[in-house]
Amino acid sequence: MAAPTVESGFPPSASPPAGPLRGPALLRALALTWMAYLLAGACGLALAIPPGYASPLYPAAGVALASVIVYGRWMLLAVAIGAACVNAALTAARGAVALEAWLLPVAIAGAAALQAWAGEALVRRFVRQPLALSSPVDIGRFFACCAASSVVSATLATVALLAAGAIPPSGAAISWGTWWSGDLAGILIATPIALTIIGRPSAEWRARRVPVGVTLGLVTLCLALGIVQIGRWNADRIRDRFDRDASRASLVMLTQLQEPLRALEALYGVANVSRQMSRHDLRVATENWLGGGSIRAMGWAERVRREDVPEYEARIRAEGTADFRVVEQRGAGPAAVRAFGPHGAATASKPDPVVVRRIEPATGFAAAIGVDIGDIAGARDAIDAATTTGRPAATRGFALSDSNANDAPLGVAIYQVVHANAENSAADRAADVRGVVFVSLSLAEQLRIVAAKVPAYLGMCVVDSLHLASRQRLAGPPGCETIATGFVDARPLAFAGRQWDIRVTAAADAVPDAEDVGGWVFSIAGLLSAAMLGASLLITTGRTRRIESAVRDRTAALRAEVTDRQVAEAALRTSEERFRSILDNLPIGVVYTDPTGRVIQANPRYCELTGYGEAQ
Numbered sequence: 001m002a003a004p005t006v007e008s009g010f011p012p013s014a015s016p017p018a019g020p021l022r023g024p025a026l027l028r029a030l031a032l033t034w035m036a037y038l039l040a041g042a043c044g045l046a047l048a049i050p051p052g053y054a055s056p057l058y059p060a061a062g063v064a065l066a067s068v069i070v071y072g073r074w075m076l077l078a079v080a081i082g083a084a085c086v087n088a089a090l091t092a093a094r095g096a097v098a099l100e101a102w103l104l105p106v107a108i109a110g111a112a113a114l115q116a117w118a119g120e121a122l123v124r125r126f127v128r129q130p131l132a133l134s135s136p137v138d139i140g141r142f143f144a145c146c147a148a149s150s151v152v153s154a155t156l157a158t159v160a161l162l163a164a165g166a167i168p169p170s171g172a173a174i175s176w177g178t179w180w181s182g183d184l185a186g187i188l189i190a191t192p193i194a195l196t197i198i199g200r201p202s203a204e205w206r207a208r209r210v211p212v213g214v215t216l217g218l219v220t221l222c223l224a225l226g227i228v229q230i231g232r233w234n235a236d237r238i239r240d241r242f243d244r245d246a247s248r249a250s251l252v253m254l255t256q257l258q259e260p261l262r263a264l265e266a267l268y269g270v271a272n273v274s275r276q277m278s279r280h281d282l283r284v285a286t287e288n289w290l291g292g293g294s295i296r297a298m299g300w301a302e303r304v305r306r307e308d309v310p311e312y313e314a315r316i317r318a319e320g321t322a323d324f325r326v327v328e329q330r331g332a333g334p335a336a337v338r339a340f341g342p343h344g345a346a347t348a349s350k351p352d353p354v355v356v357r358r359i360e361p362a363t364g365f366a367a368a369i370g371v372d373i374g375d376i377a378g379a380r381d382a383i384d385a386a387t388t389t390g391r392p393a394a395t396r397g398f399a400l401s402d403s404n405a406n407d408a409p410l411g412v413a414i415y416q417v418v419h420a421n422a423e424n425s426a427a428d429r430a431a432d433v434r435g436v437v438f439v440s441l442s443l444a445e446q447l448r449i450v451a452a453k454v455p456a457y458l459g460m461c462v463v464d465s466l467h468l469a470s471r472q473r474l475a476g477p478p479g480c481e482t483i484a485t486g487f488v489d490a491r492p493l494a495f496a497g498r499q500w501d502i503r504v505t506a507a508a509d510a511v512p513d514a515e516d517v518g519g520w521v522f523s524i525a526g527l528l529s530a531a532m533l534g535a536s537l538l539i540t541t542g543r544t545r546r547i548e549s550a551v552r553d554r555t556a557a558l559r560a561e562v563t564d565r566q567v568a569e570a571a572l573r574t575s576e577e578r579f580r581s582i583l584d585n586l587p588i589g590v591v592y593t594d595p596t597g598r599v600i601q602a603n604p605r606y607c608e609l610t611g612y613g614e615a616q
Contacts, residue, residue, distance in 0.1 A: 030078045033064070038085055043224075054175050054179040060112075062193070084109035130204075132201075147184055158176040192208075212537045215533075227522075248454060254493060260294070266285060279358060297440040299437070328371075356368050382497070394412045397412055398410065414439045419433060443475035459505040462500055465492075483503070590605070
């Protein structure tokens with residue numbers, strides 16, 4: 001099919017478009033395009049809708065199209081480099097380290113360059129050249145070409161984002177729509193503004209800098225500020241939603257942590273009433289607390305004078321526990337268990353052992369019977385603290401299995417000292433300790449129970465921060481104690497003599513209703529309205545240019561006509577003067593008459609012959 005006829009539509013005084021750039025001029029154009037794309041891209045990403053890849057207004061797309069149209073397809077190289085730089089900066093700001101994340105800017109840069117090439121080819125094929133955008137037909141075709149070409153980058157970029165895992169499949173549609181509308185708005189708004197600066201013929205576009213470029217730029221700036229403000233309101237709304245949910249989650253966690261304290265209090269009451277904690281007493285006291293919850297074990301440990309350990313072992317064996325013995329445990333695992341007494345590491349300077357006598361559930365925890373918990377790392381500090389304060393004291397986190405892996409689940413033990421005489425003064429309590437009741441709980445199980453009661457998008461973490469230099473993650477995914485991105489809510493919690501932090505985290509785009517549809521609609525509607533205003537300004541200024549051109553042409557024609565008439569009149573006067581001179585000097589009489597014989601004019605010789613004056 002033959003290409004459509006292209007008419008210039010420019011007045012004779014307009015200069016035609018310049019030829020291809022070469023040498024230093026080409027390098028300057030490449031540098032100008034690259035810098036303009038960087039600036040426009042940074043401004044566009046400032047308006048980006050979370051997760052920050054797509055913007056409702058991306059003026060860099062319009063800058064790219066205008067540069068390729070004016071300076072030629074060599075500018076595609078500058079567009080690709082500029083797009084790669086913009087998206088690489090975004091990737092670096094997100095702290096990405098994976099190779100896939102750094103391949104993403106390259107893919108997006110290729111999509112941006114391909115879109116600019118497609119837009120330039122469509123505009124040259126279907127819009128009257130040189131590009132003036134002065135008539136409704138030209139502007140309509142230009143808008144159609146822009147709408148078609150803007151699909152390229154949106155489609156390719158969304159595929160790249162999905163492949164890189166930057167967006168979930170459920171967010172592909174909104175990402176594609178935002179990307180397409182942002183590029184389209186950027187092309188429809190930024191391209192005319194850029195053309196008023198670099199457009200050719202320059203005489204045609206220079207006259208539009210104020211009515212089109214400045215006006216459209218100010219309107220777009222106001223809309224951009226409105227979009228930024230709406231984004232801030234949306235961010236505040238999302239933050240408020242997260243704060244409410246995080247506060248509720250922390251409250252649920254705090255309530256859940258009261259369970260082991262209440263269980264310990266109940267066991268403490270039984271221990272005070274029962275001088276000898278029997279197996280039946282312990283089972284009755286613990287049956288409502290064990291099973292299905294986060295409490296793993298509850299028990300009773302007796303204080304035994306160091307010199308009475310052999311007698312104590314003999315008495316317990318006589319009561320029916322034939323293999324009972326007091327052992328020390330200096331770490332995790334069976335290898336750390338050592339016999340107490342002359343074969344152990346005990347010395348006279350060590351405190352009296354606190355020996356586990358009863359524990360529930362007995363199944364699975366039978367190995368703990370006879371263990372001197374006062375010799376376990378961290379447990380002695382908690383027992384001493386409970387003795388001094390008279391209140392429950394918790395240990396640091398310890399592995400709940402024999403595994404030494406860093407991700408082994410952690411638990412804590414809470415101790416409450418039982419005195420022989422509760423009315424003794426604080427100074428006498430250390431010597432009056434009968435034993436301790438304890439509760440062992442799994443923090444991971446606590447967190448699992450809490451997670452079932454709070455919104456699923458929240459991440460939770462419990463950190464022991466008693467010593468800031470050695471913060472210990474008690475529960476939560478690895479690294480949760482150091483997360484600083486997204487939303488973070490850290491609340492201190494004083495628990496059984498320890499200082500804990502409850503950290504609640506969430507990604508900004510994971511908060512329910514994070515996508516502000518109202519703001520998105522406002523952005524799209526406002527920007528498309530600005531584009532329509534740009535079209536109206538182009539039509540108006542184009543019509544004005546055509547009228548001015550027609551007036552100039554008509555004025556020039558009238559001036560030429562007046563000049564020709566003046567020349568003709570001067571020639572006529574000269575001819576009449578010449579004829580009059582000849583007539584007056586003829587030696588014969590001459591007279592002019594009308595068809596009826598009436599005399600109109602007579603020369604002097606005729607008057608002389610007839611004796612009449614010319615008037616007679």
